[in-house]
Amino acid sequence: MATKPFGLFEVCGIEIEYMVVDRQTRNVRSLVESVLDQLVADNHGGEALVFAGEGGVPVEWSNELVAHVAEAKCHRPISEPAALLEALRAGVARVNAILAAQGAQLMPSAAHPWMNPKKDALLYPRDEEGIYKEYDRIFGCNTHGWTNLQSVHINLPFADAEEFGRLHAAIRVVLPLIPALAAASPYLDGGFTGLLDARMEYYRTNSLRIPSMTGELIPEPVFTPEAYQTEILERIYRETKPLDPTGILHDEWANARGAIARFDRNAIEIRVIDSQECPLADLALAHAVIQITRMLAEERFVSLAELKSWDTRRLYNIFFAGVRDADQALVDPQYAALFGFPPSAPESCGLASCAPTSRARTFRELWGYLFALPELRHPLFSPVYQHYVVHGPLARRLLNRYGLTPTHADLIAMVDALATCLQDDVLF
Numbered sequence: 001m002a003t004k005p006f007g008l009f010e011v012c013g014i015e016i017e018y019m020v021v022d023r024q025t026r027n028v029r030s031l032v033e034s035v036l037d038q039l040v041a042d043n044h045g046g047e048a049l050v051f052a053g054e055g056g057v058p059v060e061w062s063n064e065l066v067a068h069v070a071e072a073k074c075h076r077p078i079s080e081p082a083a084l085l086e087a088l089r090a091g092v093a094r095v096n097a098i099l100a101a102q103g104a105q106l107m108p109s110a111a112h113p114w115m116n117p118k119k120d121a122l123l124y125p126r127d128e129e130g131i132y133k134e135y136d137r138i139f140g141c142n143t144h145g146w147t148n149l150q151s152v153h154i155n156l157p158f159a160d161a162e163e164f165g166r167l168h169a170a171i172r173v174v175l176p177l178i179p180a181l182a183a184a185s186p187y188l189d190g191g192f193t194g195l196l197d198a199r200m201e202y203y204r205t206n207s208l209r210i211p212s213m214t215g216e217l218i219p220e221p222v223f224t225p226e227a228y229q230t231e232i233l234e235r236i237y238r239e240t241k242p243l244d245p246t247g248i249l250h251d252e253w254a255n256a257r258g259a260i261a262r263f264d265r266n267a268i269e270i271r272v273i274d275s276q277e278c279p280l281a282d283l284a285l286a287h288a289v290i291q292i293t294r295m296l297a298e299e300r301f302v303s304l305a306e307l308k309s310w311d312t313r314r315l316y317n318i319f320f321a322g323v324r325d326a327d328q329a330l331v332d333p334q335y336a337a338l339f340g341f342p343p344s345a346p347e348s349c350g351l352a353s354c355a356p357t358s359r360a361r362t363f364r365e366l367w368g369y370l371f372a373l374p375e376l377r378h379p380l381f382s383p384v385y386q387h388y389v390v391h392g393p394l395a396r397r398l399l400n401r402y403g404l405t406p407t408h409a410d411l412i413a414m415v416d417a418l419a420t421c422l423q424d425d426v427l428f
Contacts, residue, residue, distance in 0.1 A: 036063060
C-alpha cells in the first residue's frame, strides 16, 4: 500500500561518513567489509544495525565507494537530529569495538591529512552492479575528490510540487552558509592546503569529465519537478551516455551538486557539510542547517520570490569564499540580509565584534547572530554553537593547534585527538 509522502520539515534523514585508520600508524585501513559482516552477524543475518535502548531509531551502517569509509545513517526518518544521538554513540562504540580486534579505529572529520589516494585507496569489493568500477573507469577514482572525503548528508522531505519548489529555493540560498560553519579539512598530502574546506574544492572538480554532473555545485534556479528533470537530470544523462553506454549511471544519484533532488524518496539531499569530530557536533550542525532552511522556506526573513531570484554564480562565489576562509570570510551584505542580519548586529550574537560598525562583517559574526535566534536554541546543541562562536569551525581549531607547517608527528597527534573525540563524543 502506498504511503503518504512526508511534508516539509516533518522528518529528516541524516547520514555521516567515517574513515577507518590503524590504531598505531593512523594510516587508512580497508576494513569496512569485515565490519559490516560482523554487524550482520550481530543481528543474526539481518541488517547491519546498531540499537540504543527500546523503541529508538537504530543506526544503519553501510559502505561507500572505497573500502576504508563507512557510513552511519538513521534506519528510518527521524523527527529531529537529536533523536539519533544515543544510537549514533552506540554505533560508534560498537564499530570501534569490532575494529579494535584488528588494530583499527574510526576517524572523524572530513579528510585524512596524509593518505595517498593512488596507493592507499581500494574500491569496496562488493560491487555486484558494477557501479563503483564504472565510476573508476570514467573518472579515475584514485584522487582526493573520490577517496578522501567524509561528509554529513541531510535529507529533507517534500510532499508535492509546491513544497519541492519552496524547499529547493531555500536550500540553494542556505548552501553558501555551510562551509563557514562546517569546514573541517585544512590538511591534505601532509600539509596545509591553503583552504579550510579543501574537501569541497576537490569535490567540485572530481567529475570534470562530465561537467553537468556537478554543475556549479549550487543547483540551478529550477523550482518544479518537471523543470528539474529537464534542465538538470536529462542534461546529465545526455552527457553521461557516450562514456556510459550501458546506462549504469542513468539515475538521480549521478547528480553531484551540493544539494540533489531525490524524487525516488520525495526528498532533497544536502551534501556539502564536512563531517565533524563527534556525533554531538555533526547533529548540532545538521540541526542548525535544518532550522535555517525552515525559516527561509517559511519566508521568515524575505519572500520566496526573493529567494528564487538569486543567481547561481553569485551564490557559488559566496560559497567558495567560505571554502577558502571559513568563519573569517567576509559576507556579501545583501546575502546576509536574506537571514535578517542587520548592518549592526545586536550584542546577543555573542561576539564583542558584533557591536555597531560600518566595516565588512564575517561569516562567524553572521553565524553568531543566527545562533542567538530562538529557533536555534537547543539544550543539547547550544554549547556546540557557543564553542563555534568563541573558537571557530573545526578547521580553524585544527589550524590553531597544529599550525601551517605541521610535522608528520603533529598530524598523527591530530588524528589521535580526533579519534578520541569521536569515541568519547566530545568537542575538539
